[in-house]
Amino acid sequence: MKAVAPLLAVVGLALAGWLGAGLSGAGLLFGLLLPYGAALTFLAGITWRILSWARAPVPFNITTTCGQQYSLPWIRSDRLGNPHTRWGVAGRLTLEILSFRSLLRNVRHEWVDDAGGAAPRLVFRASLGLWFGALVFHYSLLVVLLRHARFFLDPTPGCLNGLEWLDSFFRVGAMPVFLSGITLLAGALFLLLRRIWTPWLRYLSLPADFFPLYLLLGIALTGCMMRYSSRVDVDAVKHFCLGLVRLHPAAPAGIGPLLYVHLTLVCVLFAYLPFSKLVHMAGLPLSPTRNLLGASRMARHENPWNYPVKVHSYEEYEDEYRDKMKAAGIPVEKDS
């Protein structure tokens, strides 16, 4: 049920795009209201979200140390896993963002029978499927996004042409095929199927975990269909996109209803992003277990809301035990 409702929602959205294309006000709706509305919602939402995180103070240094501390000069410290310099922190975050380093540690536990008939054993096996799938998915998404920049830039920068050339290295017959489109579909499908097939993952998943995957699958599918089967007029698409960027919007003309479906899903994705788990991408650099120094005894971390608390003072303590302390030969401050 948790996996079905969001599927229906995405199918509904796609249908709305398909049918909406035939309406008389389609130009206004798809050429103006939807893209601008989504863009504004996205920008306002993501700004609000990041500000809401950034505004909240970090009262304590709660680094998760994943390696040897910096201590004695003859012990080699782990400069990335347990950084004691800002450069180390930058390296740690960069590797985390670019290579999903923490996921690279992933293992799964398994109980195996003992060959000799003794009690079963708990073993850990490398489990890099999630790391690999996530990496393929996210990098494909990045390349696809960058490729789409050509629709919004005139003239198209050379580096984008270079990227396209690389991305379309493989050909099916004479037709260049963008690898990133295929891998994006495969990656999203992998993330979806693992969620459905793994019993414990299915148990913990929410509709909000399936919805964005269906949305992205829908976007990637319609994108591929436009490129490889219905072969939309790329120049017309660029004309429409440039119009949006230059604030001279014009209804997409003569491109076909698939674009409307694609556009609807993209707009929903962008508008939905700041209010969903998809904001995770912005969260990592702010994560206090990853972006602070491991060597927290070296420099004092300030808590802006530190406040005085009630303590039990030494004087009160000695008053209570003075006689016994003296009898035991423990030095005291006051004789009585």
Added chain:
Amino acid sequence: MSANLEKPGKVAFNPSPRDWLEPNAKGTPGRWSYSAKPKALQTLDLPNPREWSPDQVDWKLPDNWKEIILHGLKERLDKYRSLRLFMDACVRCGACADKCHFYIGTGDPKNMPVLRAELLRSVYRGEMTMAGRLLGLLVGGRRLTPEVLKEWFYYFYQCTECRRCSVFCPFGIDQAEITMLGRELLNLVGLNINWVLDPAAKCFMTGNHLGITPHAFKANMDFFVDSIEEVTGVRLDVPINKKGADVLFVAPSGDLVAEPGVYTLMGYLLMLHQSGLNYTWSTYASEGGNFGLFASQELMKRLNAKIYAEARRLGVKWILGGECGHMWRVVHQYMDTMNGPADFLQEPVSPITGTRFTNARSTRMVHVAEFTADLIHHGKLKLAPARNDRYRVTFHDSCNPARSMGLLEEPRYILKNVCSHFYEMPAETIREKTFCCGCGAGLGNEECMDLRMRGGIPRAQAVRSVREKHGVNLLSCMCAIDRAVLPTLMEYWVPEVGVAGLHELVGNALVLEGEKERTTNLRGEPLEGGEA
């Protein structure tokens, strides 16, 4: 042993047939802790002191409990970026799920860190976000009901705040932080457990968790001095509350009373004596550990304040700290921020080797393993590792020194110098990936025994593997809670393996000036003839 666990067993994923969003407001016997006694709450001026028990239906909450909790949640969302971020950023990828020893040991999906966090997150969404208020369960939002609150109590007290999940999370989401703040919320309406608040109240009044009075402290030290003299022939001087010492030594109080911790304490005494350090113990700051950490940041601060206050009163130059896990979470990551700056102390320098502990130049507190490793490295301690030859040793990294500090090599360096047979457990179970003993954060009580024995399965299995491979018979560790609870865990799962603190092994190997020929170790066992 009350653990209702068929031994041996494979623990499988064991979900409730109902959706997880439906609260499980009934605890499992053996997996919840007794409620705190009203006296402890009164000592600490905490809200809603009363007699109550989790197995009764009425938890005697204040009438406006919901308002208090929601207000407390809102306040903490504004005070902690960590909480705000951890509420918003989780993608429920599941990487953390089987990194938790309690999930591995119970198969209960709400012991997966992701779902334990969702217990709070669902209320955050359902009560604090527009989408959650409008769409409810559809977006995973729940209203705060008495059942949800009870579920929080059961599951935030089935987490040892060990932070293993946060190592594997791609965003560094730390369930310990969520558990800590969740427990703070529970504390606001008087939902505390006795194993946390009773020691905390004692610590507030007497300076240590066990309620050891100053004269009893002295008597215990005298006993250790006698015991050491019996073994070594050397009578030590143990300074207490001494003004003019260079260094204040603070250790967990558990080592003052119970085996095998007492041997660790004797090890400190021997090492400190032989090093010639001008140091002192304090009866007022007689606790390094801090059960306040398991209740609220405020209580943590109130208990921790004694250490700097006493260092100032005694006029020492810097502070040396003993072997304790969560104590070092507090010292390394909270003390300076909460109760500093320690500008009345000096940057720590070992007077014996001249080493500057630059890594502690602000907090000005050094770990005893750093201090001893430095002594050994400079050849300042004469060691006879053969005296530990009856032991084949492995090392259990405690959660906090590993994941909230990174104290990994120092203890290993010491071990390799004080014993001849040292073997590592499998890589997935040590260092930053170390598995918890299953009893930290206030869960080391008798009533939680089922949970403890289950949560200890990953550690016990790792010990078993080196037991079978290398004949390991001693699990060494650097934490007072470990020393208190691992013997029970070993007895249950790997009965041939004993438990010892790092400095017990140092004490055995250390050759004192003027000592007699040793025939026994600190435990009084003959040096030869151990199982090998």
